[in-house]
């Protein structure tokens with residue numbers, strides 16, 4: 348899905364890899380990738396790729412770069428590291444070595460060193476070591492891109508925004524029919540769907556991206572990219588998007604989140620039990636939901652009647668609709684009593700889940 352998003356942005360050499368997709372492009376693409384991508388968590392710009400077996404080798408490798416190309420002693424920096432299956436085992440220590448190598452180089456050259464700001468560094472660095480292959484990158488995103496900024500309140504088990512957008516994109520829906528989520532929780536699927544239908548980039552209301560602290564930040568190019576994105580946002584949804592949930596507080600959160608996402612006037616949310624749920628009038632569309640799936644012992648049994656009722660509602664009230672259920676529990680999914688026409692395996696954090704599709 349991420350590779351497809353990059354293809355739409357006309358990135359070159361798009362290559363899906365382990366836990367990420369690599370691609371090439373210019374600064375305009377880097378800005379657009381951060382602004383437009385719905386399923387990305389961060390966009391990294393690799394500046395050093397080297398094989399290392401000890402922290403000292405890592406330190407030496409980092410010192411081979413001329414850091415004056417990327418920052419001055421007046422800049423703040425932070426290094427985020429993750430290490431897997433390597434002889435260097437401590438990510439914090441590896442991060443410290445990178446920071447020391449950079450600071451020592453500045454001290455040797457000009458007697459001053461950049462300071463560390465872990466909250467909002469002007470230059471954020473990401474170190475990834477896998478099987479002794481280190482990749483050091485400038486983090487062009489800063490705070491994770493899934494944090495869109497519209498969901499300050501966390502309700503029970505909300506979906507990560509990037510995952511929610513990915514689920515919608517995987518259904519193939521782009522706004523041409525109605526979309527409903529009868530178990531909408533904090534409204535994430537409805538909000539992400541609305542942004543897709545409106546062609547509204549997820550990064551449009553974001554305050555800051557990592558690249559804004561870089562020495563080569565091109566403000567006028569960024570302004571041009573952002574203004575063009577703004578101009579291309581549709582004002583109205585072509586078809587209705589409706590969310591409902593049995594919990595009144597969830598509906599209040601959904602409404603609040605939709606307002607924060609700038610689309611409160613376009614979405615409809617209703618407090619309603621799934622069993623009382625009615626589809627909007629008009630041609631069949633897409634129903635998508637993320638029901639509770641009982642992660643704790645004992646919950647599974649209690650949820651059997653809910654899944655059975657869901658199956659009944661889908662079969663009886665949704666003829667012609669494409670129904671998608673995202674769940675982490677195969678036993679409960681079977682209680683729907685319907686045979687999926689397609690299923691896609693995904694992870695919700697660490698939980699293996701499936702997006703099941705039913706053609707009713």
Ligand SMILES: C[S@@+](CC[C@H](N)C(=O)[O-])C[C@H]1O[C@@H](n2cnc3c(N)ncnc32)[C@H](O)[C@@H]1O
Nearest residue numbers: 505506530531532533535592593620621637639
């Ligand atoms: C896993 S949460 C959904 C989270 C949502 N996708 C989000 O991002 O916030 C499951 C939701 O199903 C709702 N739910 C459970 N039983 C229900 C029922 N019988 N009718 C309607 N909603 C129900 C819960 O209130 C909860 O908000």
